[in-house]
Amino acid sequence: MDVDRDVNRDVDMDGDDTTGTLDEALQRLHRSGPEFEGWLSNHGPMAVESLVRGGQAPRVHRWLDHYERRLDDMPAPTLPVRDDDWKSALGDPRRLADWITFFERAVTERPWRDVLAEWWPRLLPGIAAGATHPVIRVGHAVRTLLTAEPNGPRLAELAHGLGYWAARHQPLPPLTALPSAPDASSALDAVPIVSDMSGGILARFGRLTGLPAWAAGPVDPDSARERLGELVAAAVHRYATHAHGNPVMLVHAATAPNAVLRTLPALPRELWPASLEAAWAASAAVTAAYAPADAVPYVSGASISPEELFARAAAHGDDHAIKFTDTALDVADSTALTAAERALHLIEPV
Template identity: 30%
Template sequence: MEILSDTCRALLERSKRFGPLYGDRLANHLPMTLIALDRMGAPVDSMARAFDANARQLQARDADISPVADGADWLGKGRNAGGLERYFQACARRDGRDAVLRDWLPRLLPGVAASAFHCLIRLAYAIDAGDQDEACAALAYWVMEYVSLDLPPDTVDAAPAALAARLAMAVAGHAPWDGIIIDRMRQAARHPGVAGTAIQPRGLDLRQVAQFALGAYHAREDFTLLHTVTACHAFRLLLPYAGEPGRALRYLWEAVVVATLTVEPSAATPAAAPDLDWQACMAQAARATDAHVVKLCWSAYCEHLAYGDARYLAIAARKLASQSIKRTM
């Protein structure tokens, strides 16, 4: 657990005026971006620029706050973030933050895909940063946006990549997916070639899921696949609170593999990553303002430390390069 800088704490406090969503159910990335920048050692001016760049698109918190007696009553209701946040703050004061996490994480992990994994990611960043208020806000967000894919837990003797390839063939020629990422994931989960099918590898560990997500994104620069990489990092941070690890991991795998099914095949070869070391990569990322660039680079660095796979540096460098190209166009 890291202590946040005074700059980050002040900006997080200012960010509380914004709700967890904006537009058509799009995630507010501002708190996650600020925490990631702080962990990368971003200077004060970079933090301020990132705040301004991300805040301008956000919406004010909903002033309509309903009392909450039991958070479970609000699962998936899509509203009352303020009431739920107050509920979790009261629970944390009464029982302690860790007890609240151990109580709620097993309940929420069937909905690990909620809001395109952003509820999971926001909570993980808050816990890693040691910010209890932000953790309560993230729990509230997860409860209101909770949605499960409801796929069977049946296992099969197959490697993750082989299972994913089989499922991709099963959904080939599907009707067009539509909506935002979580909408497309729910449609894919209901496809006859997926629903009712054994999708769980009999032997599974977190490294396998993380390597599958990394391999998919390394092979194809895709916005949805980016989220599976950052989700694996977030899941690893929250695993100590997740209850039975094997059960929790099954939910992560089902969400990751279903997310890959929503990505259309592409013959395009990603651009080669520039030749950067981690020091240069982190220095560039610490001055970025794009939330997905910042979060991907931070997650890639953390996952590299955990697994030692050189492809994490490649995807971070590639993402930084693609943003540099966009700024010059």
């Protein structure tokens, strides 16, 4: 996978945003909470990071002018999260602001990598929480911090992502390890679809009983990273033929494991195997909850460059389409580009 593709007119050779747009956008967005209208996720920080990374910084503020209209203000804090009693607040969405404040202080007082390494294994069992949006938000924040100088807005964004994850933390139900295929693509094909697709994602996750054990067993860190890249590619490719099941929700079967892949370089290597296992669980769970029974062949209508494709995604304007195209360009083969085209076709543009 070519995660460091050179399609970024507004990002310098070190990966830093040369326009200042990302920091300005993050400061705007941090006035808002991580959710709106009850529990819908604020995709703004993830989308603007993708736009700037993909050379579309001039579009960001106008995009935000439209997107911000739907957002809610940051909720008021209730009770500080304490280092010696954090477990009592884990998974309590009423403590969103408390958790964000906790992590804002943590990344100010300590190196951000140390904070991430401490909390990653604590949060990883709840990777599917919030429809996987918290880990995706963390992945975008970490990508920025790995390629740019840490500063106030960028560290605050990591704190918002980790706080969101902690507040929404909710593990999947106990699952039986089912027989699996040797490769990620066949393993996703083997995921049993939930029989009752009524209700939202929490209801559907609650009906899961087992997933293929593709990521189970001992694996060394380098193999874990390689297999995680394989999973991202397989999920992106599968979108091209299965997205009609739910074009928006099935985006996360690819973007969630890619968020984990983007985070690995910032983590101790000993955490990589568990990260693979969690990423697989998240991708497979989303697949089980939303994939259709049958594939529909989809062939790209014309050859298009990665730069042109991402410009089309930016013009399309939907946050999920932008983020999926960003992930598809990390895979960067012809099937991945076709999958991104499929997203732009199926997801309603803004």
